[in-house]
Amino acid sequence: MSEHQIKFYQTGTFTVGNRLLDPSQRSGQANIERFNSLNSGHRACQGCGEALGARYTVDAAMKATDGNLIAANATGCLEVFSTPYPETSWQLPWFHSLFGNTAAVGTGMAAAMRVKAKKNGGPLVRVLAQGGDGGTTDIGFGCLSGMFERNDDVLYVCYDNEGYMNTGVQRSSATPPAVRTATTQIVGSHPGNAFGQGKEVPLIAMAHGIPYVATASIADLRDLERKVKKAMTFHGARYIHVLVPCPLGWGAASKDTVKLARLAQESGLFPVFEAEYGEITNVTKIRKLAPVEDYMKLQKRYAHLFGPKADQSALIRIKAIAERNIRRFGLLGDERSEPMPPAVQADERADRL
Amino acid sequence: MLKQIQGSQGVAQAIALCRPEVICAYPISPQTHIVEALGALTGSGKLEDCEFINVESEFAAMSVAIGSSVAGARSYTATASQGLLFMAEAVYNASGLGLPIVMTVASRSIGAPINIWNDHSDSLSQRDSGWLQIFAEDNQEAVDMHIQAFKIAEELSIPIMVCMDGFVLTHAYERMDIPTQEQVDAYLPPYDPRQKLDVNHPVSIGAMVGPEAFTEVRYLFHHHTIEALQAIEKASEDFEKAFGRKSGGLLSPYKIEGADTIVLALGSVIGTIKDTIDEMEKEGKKVGLIGIKSYRPFPDKQLAELLKGAKKVVVIDRALQVGIGGVVTDDVIRATRKMDLDIFSVIAGLGGRPITKKGLKDVFNKAMNGELEELYFLDLDKEVVEKQLKREKEDRHTGPLAEAVVRDSVSIHKGGI
Amino acid sequence: MFQIRLHGRGGQGVVTSAEMLSIAAFTEGHYAQAFPSFGSERTGAPVVAFARVHNEPIRLREPIMEPDAVLIQDRTLLESVNVFGGLTPNGYVLINSSHSVEELGLEDLAAKLPKGHLITLPATEYAMKHIKRPLPGAAMLAGFAALTGKLKLESIQEAFKTKYKGKVAEANGLVAADAYHFVLEAKKKMKEA
Numbered sequence: 001m002s003e004h005q006i007k008f009y010q011t012g013t014f015t016v017g018n019r020l021l022d023p024s025q026r027s028g029q030a031n032i033e034r035f036n037s038l039n040s041g042h043r044a045c046q047g048c049g050e051a052l053g054a055r056y057t058v059d060a061a062m063k064a065t066d067g068n069l070i071a072a073n074a075t076g077c078l079e080v081f082s083t084p085y086p087e088t089s090w091q092l093p094w095f096h097s098l099f100g101n102t103a104a105v106g107t108g109m110a111a112a113m114r115v116k117a118k119k120n121g122g123p124l125v126r127v128l129a130q131g132g133d134g135g136t137t138d139i140g141f142g143c144l145s146g147m148f149e150r151n152d153d154v155l156y157v158c159y160d161n162e163g164y165m166n167t168g169v170q171r172s173s174a175t176p177p178a179v180r181t182a183t184t185q186i187v188g189s190h191p192g193n194a195f196g197q198g199k200e201v202p203l204i205a206m207a208h209g210i211p212y213v214a215t216a217s218i219a220d221l222r223d224l225e226r227k228v229k230k231a232m233t234f235h236g237a238r239y240i241h242v243l244v245p246c247p248l249g250w251g252a253a254s255k256d257t258v259k260l261a262r263l264a265q266e267s268g269l270f271p272v273f274e275a276e277y278g279e280i281t282n283v284t285k286i287r288k289l290a291p292v293e294d295y296m297k298l299q300k301r302y303a304h305l306f307g308p309k310a311d312q313s314a315l316i317r318i319k320a321i322a323e324r325n326i327r328r329f330g331l332l333g334d335e336r337s338e339p340m341p342p343a344v345q346a347d348e349r350a351d352r353l
Numbered sequence: 354m355l356k357q358i359q360g361s362q363g364v365a366q367a368i369a370l371c372r373p374e375v376i377c378a379y380p381i382s383p384q385t386h387i388v389e390a391l392g393a394l395t396g397s398g399k400l401e402d403c404e405f406i407n408v409e410s411e412f413a414a415m416s417v418a419i420g421s422s423v424a425g426a427r428s429y430t431a432t433a434s435q436g437l438l439f440m441a442e443a444v445y446n447a448s449g450l451g452l453p454i455v456m457t458v459a460s461r462s463i464g465a466p467i468n469i470w471n472d473h474s475d476s477l478s479q480r481d482s483g484w485l486q487i488f489a490e491d492n493q494e495a496v497d498m499h500i501q502a503f504k505i506a507e508e509l510s511i512p513i514m515v516c517m518d519g520f521v522l523t524h525a526y527e528r529m530d531i532p533t534q535e536q537v538d539a540y541l542p543p544y545d546p547r548q549k550l551d552v553n554h555p556v557s558i559g560a561m562v563g564p565e566a567f568t569e570v571r572y573l574f575h576h577h578t579i580e581a582l583q584a585i586e587k588a589s590e591d592f593e594k595a596f597g598r599k600s601g602g603l604l605s606p607y608k609i610e611g612a613d614t615i616v617l618a619l620g621s622v623i624g625t626i627k628d629t630i631d632e633m634e635k636e637g638k639k640v641g642l643i644g645i646k647s648y649r650p651f652p653d654k655q656l657a658e659l660l661k662g663a664k665k666v667v668v669i670d671r672a673l674q675v676g677i678g679g680v681v682t683d684d685v686i687r688a689t690r691k692m693d694l695d696i697f698s699v700i701a702g703l704g705g706r707p708i709t710k711k712g713l714k715d716v717f718n719k720a721m722n723g724e725l726e727e728l729y730f731l732d733l734d735k736e737v738v739e740k741q742l743k744r745e746k747e748d749r750h751t752g753p754l755a756e757a758v759v760r761d762s763v764s765i766h767k768g769g770i
Numbered sequence: 771m772f773q774i775r776l777h778g779r780g781g782q783g784v785v786t787s788a789e790m791l792s793i794a795a796f797t798e799g800h801y802a803q804a805f806p807s808f809g810s811e812r813t814g815a816p817v818v819a820f821a822r823v824h825n826e827p828i829r830l831r832e833p834i835m836e837p838d839a840v841l842i843q844d845r846t847l848l849e850s851v852n853v854f855g856g857l858t859p860n861g862y863v864l865i866n867s868s869h870s871v872e873e874l875g876l877e878d879l880a881a882k883l884p885k886g887h888l889i890t891l892p893a894t895e896y897a898m899k900h901i902k903r904p905l906p907g908a909a910m911l912a913g914f915a916a917l918t919g920k921l922k923l924e925s926i927q928e929a930f931k932t933k934y935k936g937k938v939a940e941a942n943g944l945v946a947a948d949a950y951h952f953v954l955e956a957k958k959k960m961k962e963a
Contacts, residue, residue, distance in 0.1 A: 070550040072420060073559075080561065088557035093550035095423050096559030098446050101416035104408065108375060108420025108428070109550070111404035115374045115426055119402050125424075125552055143416060146409030357796035359789075470808050491829070521831055526792045526804040528827075624829030705808055709832045 028059050028225055035062040035091065042089040043081040047254025049244030049261065050078050050132070050159045053218045057157055057242065058128065060225040062092060064232035065126045070109055071095065074102040074131025074140060077166040077246075078159060100139035102131045103147040106154035114153070126232065127153065133160040133174035137201050144201075148208035151236045155228075158201065158239070161246035169249040173199040176269070177321075178314040180251075180301045191304050195317060202241045202275075209278040210237040217243040217272060219262035223284065227274065243270045251300025263295035268322035271329045285333035286326070292319050355530050360492035360522045363529040364457060365390030367496040369400045370537040371503045373429045373455075374544075375421035377406040379414045381436040382469045383519035384459040388431055411436035415443035415454075422452040423558060425549035427503065431457035433519055434475045438463060441479065448483030450559060451547070451574070453506035455499065456484075459519040460620065460671075462704045466755035469519075470705020473619060473671040476516040477648070477680045483574060485513040485581055486649040487601065488619040492522050493529050494646075497600035500532070501588040503541055509577050509584055510547045516648075518621040520705065532596055540595045578650050585647050603652040605644035606659055608634070612641030614721050615660060617685060618669040619645045622701070622708050626669070629713045640717050645681070653688035665695045667720050669713075669731075671702045678728045701731035737761045771824040772920055773834045776910070777853045778843035781813040786933070787843070787907035788819035793932055794911065794925035795823040803828045816851050823920065839918060841910045842866060843893070848874065860884055864913050864953070866893040866906050886960040889917055889953055896948045900941040908942040909949035916953035923950045 028034055037058040044051035062069050070093040073079045079096050082089045097105040106129030113125040129147075131140060136158040147154055163181050164170040171181040177195040180186050184193040205213045211234040216224040224242060231238040245260040247253060252260055264270040265284065269292065272284035293315070296302035305315050326332055356363065365387050368376075376395065378388035395405035404421075408414045414430045422428040432440065437458060447454050458476045462468045476486060485505065489495035495517040506513040517523060548558060562570055582603060589602035607627055609615055616626055623644040630640050643659055645652075660666060666689070670679025677683075682698035689696070699716055702708045712732050719725040740761050745751050774791065778784035785806040792802035800823050807818040820834045835855075839862040842853050854863070861883060863876075867890045871880050880888045891913045893906030908930055915921040923946060930942040 068552050070424065070552065083557055083560035085561050085563045085566070088560060090557045091555060093552060093555045094557045095420075095550060096557075097416065097419060098442055101412060101419075101443060104413040104416035105420035105423075107406060107408075107413075108377065108417035108422070108426075109424040110420075111375045111377075111406055111417070112421035112424035112426030112428075115402055115404055116424075142410060143413050146413050149409070150406065152406075355796075357793045357802065520808045521805070524805060524808075525831075526789045526802070528796060528801055621831045625831050628830045707832050709835065710830070711835075 025222070027056075027222055028063050029056060029221075035059045035067065037062050037090060037092045038082060039089045039091055041087070043084050044077070045246075045248050045254070047247040047257045048077075048081070049218050049246060049257045050161060051081070052221075052257070053159050053224065053242045053244045054078055054082075054130065056218075056221050056224050057130070057228050057240075058092065060228035061126075061128050061155065061232055064229045066123070067092075068123045068125045069128055070113070070125055072097055072102050072105040072109060072127065072129045074135030075099040075166075076132035076135050077161070078130065078132065080166055099135050101143050102129045102135060102140055103154065103156055104143040105129065106156065107147050107150065107152040110153045127155070128157065129154050130157045130159065132165070133158060133162060134164045134172045136160075137173045137199055145204075145208065148205060148210050148237045148239070151210060153235050153237070155231050155238045155240070157228075158241045159244045160241055161244050161249060163246070163249050165246050165249040174201075176318070178302070178305060178318060180304060181249075186304045191311075192301075192314070195314075202239065202273075205239040206275045206278045206280075208237070210239065211235075212238040212274070212276055213240075214274040215241045215243070215270070215272050217261040217265050217270060218245075219258050219265060220272070220284070223272070230274075249301070251303070252298050256298050260295065260298055263290050263298070266290035267292045267295045268326040268331055269295065269318075271325045271331055273329055280329070283329050283331060286331045287334055289326075289332060292322050354533070355528060357526060357528050359386060360495060360517065360525050360527065360529075361386030362390055363492055363496045363531060364499060364517070364523075365394065366531050367499045368429055368455075369394050370532060370534055371500055371541055372427065372538075372543070373400075373403055374426035375404045375406065375418070375428045377408050377414045377417040377421075377428075377430050379408050379411045379432070379436060381411070381433050383461060383471075383523045384431045384433050384436075384457060386523060387457060387459070411440040412443055415440040415447060415456075418454045418456075419443060419447050419450070419452055422447070422454050423450065423548070423550055425544070425546045425551070427507075427544040428452075428454050429456070430454065431459065433459040434461035434463050434469075437475045437479060441482070444479055444482050444484065447512045449574075451510040452512055453503075453510050453544075454512040455502045455506055456512065456514050457499070458514045458516045459523050460516050461519040468704040471519045471521050471621075472703045472705065473516070473680070474673070474703075476514060477672040479514070480649055480680070483511070483578070484649065485509075485511055485578070485585070485647075487513065487515055487585065487647050488645065489515065489517045489522065490605070490621065490623045490644055490646070492517075492525065492527050493598075494600045495522055496529050496531065497592060497596070497598070500537055500541060501585075501592055501601045503544075504591075505581065505584050505588045507544050509581055511574075511577060511581060516620070521621045530598070536596060540591065581650050582647070582652055582655075601646055603647045603655050604659060605646055607642040607644065608639075609641030609643060609659060609662070611662070612639045613663060614639075614665040614667065614717065615641040615643060615663040616667045616669060616717065617643050617645060617681070619648060619681065620671070622669055622671070625708060625710060626713060629710045629717070632710065633714060633717065638718070638721065640721070648681070648684075651684045651688065653684075656685070656688045657692060660689055660692065660694065663694060665697065665720050667697045667699055667717065667725070669699050669701050669708070671700075673700055673703060696727070697725050698728045699725075699731050700729070706732060734762065771822055771828065771830075772839070772918075773837050774821045774823070774839045774841060774914065775834045775837035776819045776821065776841045776843065777847050777851060778817050778819075779813075779847070780815045780817050782817070782843050783905045783907040784817045784843055785819045787841070787910055788821045790907065790926070790929040790933065791821045791911055791914070791921075792823075793929040794915075794921050795821075797925050797928050798921060800825060801828050807833055816847055837861060839864070839914060841914055843906055843910055845869070845874070854879060861887065862914075862918050863888040864910060864917055865890045866910060868892040868895060886957045887917075889913070889956050889960070891949055891953055891956070893949060896945045896952075899948070900944040901938070906945075908945040912946035912950040913953040916950045917957065923947060926950075
């Protein structure tokens with residue numbers, strides 16, 4: 001009798017639980033020994049994608065570094081809901097800097113830790129810098145690029161909810177075209193956000209040639225954990241861009257957060273991939289392409305694109321974006337990616353450790 | 354060891370002796386030679402256990418320093434002028450967090466109009482930022498003050514700016530006594546942070562503080578900044594014991610005994626004023642000087658005490674509160690508000706205009722003769738000013754102001770040194 | 771206090787000359803200060819640098835308005851810049867030129883100053899001879915030393931050794947020696963005349 005490997009696909013919720021997976025494949029969150037770096041009691045909205053993403057990300061980074069990790073955090077939702085004065089929900093050393101300097105603060109932390117490790121011995125304490133799309137793609141962009149260019153030993157994670165949510169849902173350079181925000185309202189001949197050229201920070205990160213770049217979503221948390229773990233095996237500049245739907249800002253039901261993240265990926269609007277030193281190494285394939293409308297209809301921020309008065313051209317252009325992504329990244333396909341072996345580290349400051 | 358070197362080089366050597374752990378820098382005239390020298394010292398390995406990071410902006414420079422300082426490392430950066438403004442958000446962030454970063458400000462004017470030369474607009478623009486600010490009179494004092502700065506800042510957990518006049522000090526060759534590593538090690542212990550990011554004792558730093566507690570946090574900061582007055586004096590006294598010379602401190606009086614007219618000034622102009630005073634003394638005219646070494650915190654009580662015997666105070670102010678008068682003058686007025694003094698605000702040396710003995714003598718004489726206005730612009734070219742004012746009255750489209758003034762300035766006064 | 775003002779054009783090493791002068795004075799145990807005029811310097815544009823030498827700490831920071839000596843590294847400046855402005859009555863002038871004082875039209879100035887205080891020196895020639903580049907700094911400083919007696923030739927040569935290594939330092943040393951002896955000779959001739 002031949003063996004036949006059964007592939008499990010997620011459909012909505014976890015129909016296959018941890019118990020059928022090899023322990024090495026299980027989520028860090030399933031472990032009673034998990035770090036709980038972002039502890040319960042924080043003030044995130046019901047259904048907050050960022051809280052989910054951050055919890056998995058930071059715990060995965062803590063696990064990968066055996067707890068030798070410190071974090072720098074930009075101003076934004078994550079910082080605000082995780083440290084409501086006078087409490088904090090962080091259980092690792094955590095520092096809130098400013099809005100636009102998180103990458104640079106991470107650089108400074110990494111340099112200090114390198115000197116301390118050299119002087120005092122002991123394991124090198126690693127650095128995680130994190131922020132939302134506003135703090136990363138807009139105001140923090142200069143510092144981000146500087147950190148990339150110097151190949152500083154920092155893992156930067158951007159939690160992208162496509163707008164300045166903390167301050168009331170204003171538009172950022174990560175806000176998709178046509179979307180309604182407080183500063184791109186449904187008025188005029190072209191309601192919602194303008195159709196600009198977009199700013200694909202993961203591709204820009206790749207253009208810097210840094211050791212590791214990945215996109216991820218909270219619809220596939222195992223994948224996110226794997227990518228964080230993998231990132232921590234590198235030394236040098238690393239960037240992970242996580243799509244984290246914001247029910248409040250997107251006008252969606254709080255129960256739909258994970259579904260939205262999945263539909264964003266399966267429609268082609270949010271490509272999920274990995275790259276090393278500027279070359280793509282892995283793409284998460286779309287087994288069954290989801291219509292862009294299915295994704296958009298769950299969100300009030302797209303409501304003006306539907307109905308009798310809607311401008312059809314916007315929807316057509318958005319579909320074209322999805323199609324372009326599919327073409328560019330080769331997103332359609334049947335295979336599920338095999339767990340990637342840990343990458344071979346290039347010469348990133350190995351001699352300076 | 355005595356050396357005849359450029360001021361910047363001396364300062365770089367002094368900083369290196371303080372065993373910094375992270376140095377980050379973005380170049381801006383006239384600070385460049387300091388950071389270049391430090392880059393060479395770290396790159397060659399002469400300065401060990403120190404990371405030197407070339408950052409992409411001044412905002413990044415202060416941010417990197419914040420990151421390294423909060424991680425427990427002794428951190429240093431340097432800037433001037435536009436760069437200081439560009440990092441202003443982070444400057445306030447550093448002091449609000451209580452991170453004892455040491456920063457050299459190579460005092461330079463702020464544009465527009467763009468001007469690379471020395472005045473005090475940049476450093477004084479940050480007078481409310483919560484950083485301590487000390488001003489060096491000459492390059493020896495610049496060397497000494499940097500060493501004292503690390504000690505003061507780390508003791509109080511307050512960041513400190515060491516202000517030295519750009520070009521006038523940074524680019525001047527003069528004799529400096531550079532201490533030995535042993536001397537500095539004995540004076541300055543390793544940095545022991547009050548707070549730091551430590552995996553063995555995790556804390557969250559930098560959280561929001563609401564109306565319920567913000568005032569108390571700021572009050573404590575206010576309290577410690579006042580304590581800095583003692584710390585600065587003590588650091589100077591300890592320095593004198595350890596290195597055998599007087600430098601730093603709060604105020605430096607010169608021939609004030611019996612002087613009715615006393616001049617106040619910060620920075621390198623103090624030297625020129627001393628020569629001027631000595632010359633006037635030979636002519637039978639008695640003028641005193643108090644060099645202000647600590648600008649923030651401003652030594653109100655100590656200054657009032659020294660001015661007890663004076664009748665007239667002439668403040669040589671190298672920064673202008675536009676529409677109002679000198680910056681330092683306001684501090685002097687506040688410090689002496691219960692005293693009966695005539696205080697004169699002399700705006701001098703803006704944008705690097707040389708302050709000469711001749712010009713100073715003229716101002717001091719005018720003050721003593723009761724001929725000096727309360728607000729006086731030293732060496733102001735009235736002809737150029739009148740010409741522009743007339744032009745503006747007669748015509749709406751007068752074009753860029755600065756360009757017109759420069760044109761007139763050159764055409765009216767051709768050549769000259 | 772002795773104040774020296776150096777004139778030249780950007781790229782001729784005027785600022786370095788002032789710095790070398792201060793180092794030379796330092797090696798002889800004096801206090802010395804050197805700094806450039808802080809104009810926008812471009813290659814070819816007029817440049818001024820200042821040096822002060824004193825046996826007490828120097829506190830003055832203003833540009834030198836009343837120099838005791840003026841060193842002019844580029845003769846063409848005579849036509850465009852007021853290089854002699856403020857020169858003290860017993861001041862010294864050293865001009866880099868192979869022309870005579872008369873050929874430069876400076877007889878009036880020479881008459882006002884004490885005999886032997888205004889000398890022209892072919893500094894660039896010496897520089898080209900030994901360094902092969904038109905950097906007359908060492909010659910000007912050595913000429914200054916000989917002209918005023920304020921510094922020793924060896925101090926000038928030592929100063930250049932602190933900044934330059936090996937052959938370059940040696941070459942500058944030779945330039946200095948040539949210039950020093952030229953000026954000593956010239957002074958002697960003028961005094962005898």
